[in-house]
Amino acid sequence: NIQHFRPTKAIIDLQAIQNNVRHLKEYLKPNVQIMAVVKANAYGHGDIEVAHAAIEAGASMLAVATPDEALHVRKHFPNIDILILGYAPVLFAPYAANENITLTVFSTEWVQNVQSLKTLTKPLKLHIKIDTGMGRIGVTKIEDLLHLYNTINSSSNLIVDGVFTHFATADEEDESYFNKQANMFEQFISALPAKPRIVHAANTATMLMKDKHLQFDAVRFGISMYGLAPSAYVKTKLPFPLQTAFSLETELIEVKQIQAGQSIGYGATFTATEPSYIGTIPIGYADGLIRKYSGQHVLLDGIRVPIVGRICMDQCMILLPTAYNIGEKVTLIGKQKEEEITIDEWASKVDTINYEVPCIITSRVPRIYNTKQ
Numbered sequence: 626n627i628q629h630f631r632p633t634k635a636i637i638d639l640q641a642i643q644n645n646v647r648h649l650k651e652y653l654k655p656n657v658q659i660m661a662v663v664k665a666n667a668y669g670h671g672d673i674e675v676a677h678a679a680i681e682a683g684a685s686m687l688a689v690a691t692p693d694e695a696l697h698v699r700k701h702f703p704n705i706d707i708l709i710l711g712y713a714p715v716l717f718a719p720y721a722a723n724e725n726i727t728l729t730v731f732s733t734e735w736v737q738n739v740q741s742l743k744t745l746t747k748p749l750k751l752h753i754k755i756d757t758g759m760g761r762i763g764v765t766k767i768e769d770l771l772h773l774y775n776t777i778n779s780s781s782n783l784i785v786d787g788v789f790t791h792f793a794t795a796d797e798e799d800e801s802y803f804n805k806q807a808n809m810f811e812q813f814i815s816a817l818p819a820k821p822r823i824v825h826a827a828n829t830a831t832m833l834m835k836d837k838h839l840q841f842d843a844v845r846f847g848i849s850m851y852g853l854a855p856s857a858y859v860k861t862k863l864p865f866p867l868q869t870a871f872s873l874e875t876e877l878i879e880v881k882q883i884q885a886g887q888s889i890g891y892g893a894t895f896t897a898t899e900p901s902y903i904g905t906i907p908i909g910y911a912d913g914l915i916r917k918y919s920g921q922h923v924l925l926d927g928i929r930v931p932i933v934g935r936i937c938m939d940q941c942m943i944l945l946p947t948a949y950n951i952g953e954k955v956t957l958i959g960k961q962k963e964e965e966i967t968i969d970e971w972a973s974k975v976d977t978i979n980y981e982v983p984c985i986i987t988s989r990v991p992r993i994y995n996t997k998q
């Protein structure tokens with residue numbers, strides 16, 4: 626592994642990932658496959674390492690979002706089923722067939738364009754996406770589903786390997802919209818002449834909260850594989866404990882005392898009202914610590930201290946309770962002594978959801994893996 630000189634790093638606990646997958650496997654009906662959703666670099670956790678951990682713990686399929694992600698994962702996993710959940714251009718179809726990558730399809734015209742390519746040397750596996758209310762991609766009428774299904778089956782080298790939908794409100798207490806989607810999905814798949822090999826509909830909230838028959842043949846395990854709950858509501862109803870996998874750490878690189886009236890940071894937006902100790906840490910918005918996070922607490926010596934002044938591109942400043950040594954560890958996400966700062970806390974600071982926080986920690990922050998037993 627390459628040596629990192631800057632002390633800022635994300636530490637990923639692969640044991641936590643494995644425990645989350647194992648707990649889910651025990652919870653699911655037997656023979657329901659776990660599709661580990663490792664798109665967006667595994668929600669910022671590192672797609673290859675997370676995929677290895679998830680497979681070891683019982684996942685048997687991988688889901689990504691883009692052709693590039695699929696090709697990258699295929700390089701490390703020659704045999705496992707890989708599904709691209711989103712759109713892939715027609716020109717990618719021969720590459721997907723070659724690499725045994727499964728594509729999502731929702732347009733008959735797309736299929737006809739692939740058929741006219743005449744460059745498909747190997748069979749191409751397709752999962753038909755039904756839009757039952759997510760309003761993103763998918764067929765919305767039964768006749769379109771059947772037309773698409775029959776068009777695919779008119780080619781010997783195109784295979785309807787699966788059919789799926791995605792729920793927009795599975796993580797909410799009110800089930801009305803969810804139930805409409807679930808009923809519509811059941812109606813659509815029962816109209817198919819034959820059941821595709823893999824029928825799937827469940828994201829984390831669905832597999833944890835809803836009737837087990839909605840697990841169908843496979844579930845798409847994303848956010849809670851990383852130990853995070855999909856929403857505050859689901860967090861109160863978890864059928865098994867989750868273990869968070871992501872922590873974020875750095876070290877003090879400068880400590881100074883400033884006097885009352887002295888200011889720090891761009892715009893001199895923070896002015897001390899009394900003699901104050903200021904620590905500087907090497908992490909900024911180009912690491913994914915967006916400027917709106919200013920004011921958020923971080924941990925040092927087990928104490929919560931606030932980020933003060935404007936967050937810079939590569940650094941930011943924190944208000945210390947007293948003098949500390951250079952090199953003192955600062956935990957932005959994780960535990961110190963009795964204190965913990967969670968991804969949920971960072972998310973609520975900027976009124977977003979926990980999914981977004983690890984995703985936007987940029988590649989400049991190395992991911993270090995500990996497989997502590």
Ligand SMILES: Cc1ncc(COP(=O)(O)O)c(CNc2conc2O)c1O
Pocket residue numbers: 662710791827828829830845846847848849855980
């Ligand atoms: C089609 C599809 N299936 C499964 C998942 C996993 O959901 P989970 O992480 O809640 O288990 C996602 C996540 N997609 C997104 C999560 O946040 N924004 C998204 O587009 C998805 O888009």
